[in-house]
Amino acid sequence: MRRRPRGAPAVLVGHRVPVRARPRGGGSGTASRNRDGTRVRGDEGRRPREFGATKGVVHASSSAWKPACDAEEIGSNVVESVNALDEFARERDFELCVENIPDGWFSVHDFDGLFAETDASMTLDTGHARMDGLDSGDIAAFVERHGDRISHFHLNDTRRAKDEHLPFGAGxxxxxxxxxxxxDDWEGTLSLEVFTLDYGYIETSKAYLDELL
Structure with a gap:
């Protein structure tokens, strides 16, 4: 296989660096939270870069209760937030990668619209795509259509339409x-998402991934 990722993304162990945008009602802005829960605003919210990270994953979602909300309005607000965050990230030479969230406001089925309305990159979570009804062939077809926008993968293996996070190759x-x-010229990054406390499974997963690459 000719294409090769640029290398493993930086991992922020023991740190929480969520970023939020508030496009409506309290002005626009971005924020991150320190480990003690305090909010950091403006240019101080560059902590991922300080740890050597060049890209970050966000969920284009909302806590709004769907049955009680106008889906079009909420979706528009989420898109506006993604654009605000993407602009903030680009100004700091940082890449925003939006992840597909099953049964959320933007599942894998909604990314055609998100791609059309934003310039943000995508993190494709394979297990989440499976949960939303895509099989391997469907996921491959999605990748073929949108490979130029997919910058990162969450390699989440599964045997069924569940978020199983099995050792890579076990699903x-x-x-x-x-x-x-x-x-052929794809240069994105990959993360193995294996939920286990046995690092032998991580080693086996990495070895199998290397075989495929």
Whole structure:
């Protein structure tokens, strides 16, 4: 396989660096939270870069209760927030990657619209895509259509439409087909999402990933 990721993304161990935008009602702005819960605003919110990270993953979502809300208005607000965060990130040479969240405001089925209305990159979570009804062939077709916007992968293996986070290769997703759908010049990054306390499974997952690459 010719395409090769640029390397593993920086991992912020033991730190929480969420970022929020408030496009309506309290003005626009960005914020991060320190470990003690205090809010950091403006240019101080550059902590990921200080740790060597060049990209970050966000969820384009809302806590608004869908049955009681205007879906079009909430969706528009979320898109506005993504654009505000993306602009903030680009000014600091940082890449914003929006993750597909199953049964959320922007699942994998909604990314055509998000791509059309924002310039943000995507984090494709393979397990989340499976939860939203895509099989390996469907995921590969999505990657073929949008490989130029996918900058990062959460490699989340699963045997069924559940968020299982199995050791890489232990599930039924055909990652070879998914990777083969990427453009030949793709230079994104990959994260193995394996939920385990046994690091032997991590080692096995990494070895299998290296075989595919």
């Amino acid at each position: 039924t997703l055909d990652f070879r087909a998914i990777f083969d759908a990427l453009p």
